[in-house]
Amino acid sequence: MLVYERLFRGSLDWHLHGRFDEPPLDWNTRMKIALCSAQGLTFLHEEGPxxxxxxxxxxxxxxxxxxxxxxxSGYGCVGQKPKTEDFSTNSVAVANLSVETLERGWLTPKSNVWSFGIVYLNY
Known part of the structure; x- marks a missing residue:
């Protein structure tokens, strides 16, 4: 069982697309979220056990x-290369995948950086 701390504001997806009662995120807040996300990916790729x-x-x-x-969050996080048929058919998630991941099933730090860039390009 994994136990996560309760995070007050929920997911970025929900905050960007599901909460219309609050003003949009300002530039400094968006940059803080992007930097923290990049640091999290760096830990997963280079600094973790x-x-x-x-x-x-x-x-x-x-x-x-x-x-x-x-x-x-760890949803969808894997420690090894998945089979090509393991990918979701969700068009939004598939749109974030690198060409190497889509065509060959290769998961590398570079493919995650590609996805990170696509997420923040659309953010």
């Missing part, structure tokens, strides 16, 4: 606390 990759990195994987600090 083992190298882990996201199968489908998206705004749903980014959780935000009360201070707008982003933390990555």
């Amino acid at each position: 083992f190298q882990a990759m996201y199968n489908e990195f998206s705004t749903a994987n980014i959780q935000i606390d009360k201070d707008f600090t982003a933390k990555l």
